[in-house]
Amino acid sequence: MTTLTPTATATPTATPLPTSPSTTPLAKLLWGEERLQRRCEILAAISRNPVFADTQSNPHALSRKDLWTLRLKQGVELLKLKFKLGWSNQHFVDATKIAGDVLSLGVNYRIFIRNLEAQMSAAQKAYWIPRAERFEIAGCYAQTELGHGSNVRGIETTATFEPSAEADEIVINSPTASSHKYWIGSLGVVATHALVIARLVVKGQDLGNHVFLVQVRNLDTHDLMPGVQIYEQGEKGMGTFASMDNGVMAFTNCRIPRANMLAGMVSLERDGTYRAATNKKHAYTSMVIIRGLMSEEIGTEVAKAVVIALRYTGFRRQFNASRDGQEKRVIEYASVQHRLFPALARAVAMMLLGREMRARIDNIVNESLEDLHLQTVGAKIWVSVHGVRDIEVARLSCGGHGNMAATGLGPLYAQLSPSRTYEGETYVLSQQIGNAVVKHWKNKTESSISALPYLGRLREHTKMSQRLQVAGVDAWSSPQVQEGFLELRAALLAKRHLDDVAGGRDTSYDVFELTMAHADLTYCRALQAQVKQSPTEDRPTLEALANVFALTAIVENLAAFAGTDLLSAEDLANLRLAHKDAISIFAGNVDRVVDALGFTEYELNSVFARSSQTPYEGLLEVAKQSELTDNRFVRPMLLEARSLWKQYRRAKI
């Protein structure tokens, strides 16, 4: 059939995707060798397994109950693979991510066991960890309450111990509606055991929060244990965490053995004698661990979203027909490049710093906890704010079609969206950076924290008043200049924060900007360090990526310099040109990064990323399979609606 249009589209063909991950040196740098190895093994095991690859099931069409059940079935299959193939816990956790959102059973391995390891006594570990490892028991972590999230001190659940001759038991109670445990992942349906954070009360004395292992369901029948009431929490918005059974729990005189109080750092004897360890290092361990893992995990999801968007925007054409009559590829527009390329650079930065943090967490006993705590706090805020936004940008870059569920972009957004409020709400958590700035400024101890040396600038007036020296366009691409700018910005905002605190003002809103500046610097430095360690052949690619990262962080954050003389109009004009140049240079390197990320069709799970179909062919196939296409089930209702007017002829129609 001939077309008459001036912008006729040549029949486009699908671009193939890798069938297994890339293992080039650049791939190893981006993923880390161990994680890349696990990923290869997991994909080999699941991508052709019918429980996962079954293309007949369209998860987006299912009710929440049916979707949850499907994901549970997939989780059980992963457990079989774990046992059959001897996977480590980390293998299993990675597999739950690669398989999509198989969330519930992951809690046992990602959170529960890590906390047993960190907070139990040796004897407790020896008894409980093997049972959890083999999933004979299924664990969860019950800290948050309906009325108490970030403010852990507000927790109301009580664990009362009264020494007596008859029973050696602790009694757990939920004194109020607001003390219901809430948001507890895997508790709603799956868990048999919960680590419960509760206020220990011994002989009437409140000793503050402690951790208790509470059996919540019978191991043989899965019935609730006496004194325990559990509800599954209900549906989250936008399909977020549909496959997680978050649970609500209340206790009424629930009795547990005294031996179930986690005794890695405290002890409670039969007669009520209580001893706390002097080393409270691990008090915050659980949150430090989870926040620390978020950078790598979110970075990977953002990378996926950007790769999906790059495929679609490389295929889609709109406007400005060139000589061959074809419209311009969407990816060629600045409006798309300036959004997707920085997002890709940030995703890589998240993965790289995330891996560093995971290594520190695995070695947590030898770490400076304050430094690690501040790094994970800053990173958690930065990565959740940028990560959610970048996934949204990936969807928006795909225009209207990005709204189809089958692109995977909406579901990725929904999945990451709550990361800004869990494990510490963004603004509440930002205050920890603000507090650290105040504390170390007052104590002149900024050099003890790896991310804080920018405070030193405030102690030298000249460094805060001299105009930035940026000699032309190219100078903006110098890592020293970039770091200097970001340090100066962080220092300006730290100064503002210190003044606000001195003035007694509520800083809870403004401190967020300081936190982001602080974390920009952390991520920029981590990225630069990786560039220096990269193989020679990949260095130009990583330098181009790091340049886009840093210049974007600068261009998008000039507000702190308004009202100062630190930058000239010429500096800014040069900066804009340098940024555009950086985007152009990185454009020639994007394919190398995408190839090294090497996502397979299975991993991307998007109608925009299929080897055998173009995005348009994929979208048409989705439509052909829609349950609503055969509309016979509502025809009587439609025919009735169109004849209604006959019944109401008198009405004004």
Added chain:
Amino acid sequence: MTTLTPTATATPTATPLPTSPSTTPLAKLLWGEERLQRRCEILAAISRNPVFADTQSNPHALSRKDLWTLRLKQGVELLKLKFKLGWSNQHFVDATKIAGDVLSLGVNYRIFIRNLEAQMSAAQKAYWIPRAERFEIAGCYAQTELGHGSNVRGIETTATFEPSAEADEIVINSPTASSHKYWIGSLGVVATHALVIARLVVKGQDLGNHVFLVQVRNLDTHDLMPGVQIYEQGEKGMGTFASMDNGVMAFTNCRIPRANMLAGMVSLERDGTYRAATNKKHAYTSMVIIRGLMSEEIGTEVAKAVVIALRYTGFRRQFNASRDGQEKRVIEYASVQHRLFPALARAVAMMLLGREMRARIDNIVNESLEDLHLQTVGAKIWVSVHGVRDIEVARLSCGGHGNMAATGLGPLYAQLSPSRTYEGETYVLSQQIGNAVVKHWKNKTESSISALPYLGRLREHTKMSQRLQVAGVDAWSSPQVQEGFLELRAALLAKRHLDDVAGGRDTSYDVFELTMAHADLTYCRALQAQVKQSPTEDRPTLEALANVFALTAIVENLAAFAGTDLLSAEDLANLRLAHKDAISIFAGNVDRVVDALGFTEYELNSVFARSSQTPYEGLLEVAKQSELTDNRFVRPMLLEARSLWKQYRRAKI
């Protein structure tokens, strides 16, 4: 039961909500009298109607097919009410919004009939409009194609007319995969007729896009007509528009009577003689109309989201226990006030300017189409970008609990999220503002467009180089100073844009910032004009609101002033103080605005907004009703999972 915690929460009680809308002078100002009257009538008709008020059905638990069917049933009930109560089309459209997201049948009244009115000849109108009004036929608007969205000139569908003795028909064809009609609301299941945008080809000559009324389904059987293939498009991400049956459509020699070409502006005679009207004023009518309606519609949804968040943050307490042992209300923190109060101010601005635009649209034949086009373009971008962000902020302000579907906040976000890409993608559409700036700058005609006079500043060097004169903190609250700042900012960005265009650079990314500055000014002025017209007793409230609006637009957009001498450090320090003061003053006025908005419990449809329950009680009730709470349906699978290890004892576990 006694509580032992230092931050014990007094038993909170629920705050009642109005049972019908407020009709105070301020309510009339915010809603407009006619709309408020319709709203009262609609709520009286539906809020106790069992088809809508049925609390047994939890829409979030349903599969997409079941949810769609429920919404269709509700749509048919609204149609009955329309006929029974003699509602106008606008009544019906308003009712589809108030009832939640009863979307499909609304297309006939919101889009189809408006286009018949704008583009048909008198004779065509007389025949078709009554049929559409009484829903004897169900219409939709089929412009977008799989491969062609914003670039309407790229449309590939053809409508071929070859004069012949035998047939007086036009033949519609879809020549390629990319020419499938796509995203056509109400087409997937419901529509019987479509307004199809296609290239008219007469005797081999391509005459460009025209509009054709095509019957797509048999009126008696609802079967597809010959030559027409339709699929329902499938699920959108995040549950967005789940209740809309967007459709995909291809034509293969689909024959329609020549008389079905819309003939309001063109004519095509039996012998192939073609005449186009010299007045092409209405060529863009459809998009102008829909974009113009978005400000009021989105503003209302943002207002709902903010009111829900205000209720929750006024109830929730965290941290900083005061003397009575209670924690501080979340709404008292700057981090929440600085996010929710500006969002409320913007929502009101959206509603007010939206009503002005709707009045202009209703009077479109007497309007300057270029001016109205630019106003609706700027407003559409601004309102979709801020509206989506503000709804997200409302959710985030509610912390983790805001993620529950029953709060209504996630669903509101999902529903509005695609507004940034439909009816013109944000960046693509922004270029129309950029193009207008270039055109009127070159022609020195900026004064002909109501929003462009800021370009005049660029013609006077002194106005662009003199330091802004802001005499102290209070001066920042002067509407003249605020408008001056926003004008200067728009002028700075216009200058940058003009330079970029002169330099041959791709402006498609940067022009967005100019567009937002342009629209900030438009909204700021519209709000100020309304303040001046407000009743004396409400003026302080509206002044406080407008002050928050303007100062937020200033504080959040200082970047354009970096590298200039236009602001001093003192100006900025004063600005920050003025902004904080404005927030504090508005804090005392927020309840008045919320009362005047007067949303009922039915309208808010949120577990955070119930007269008989606190948010916590509501969340617990949601959990009790979760389908997963009774987990007997998966117990065999869970028990199997926990005994799997026995089968794999050899494995490394």
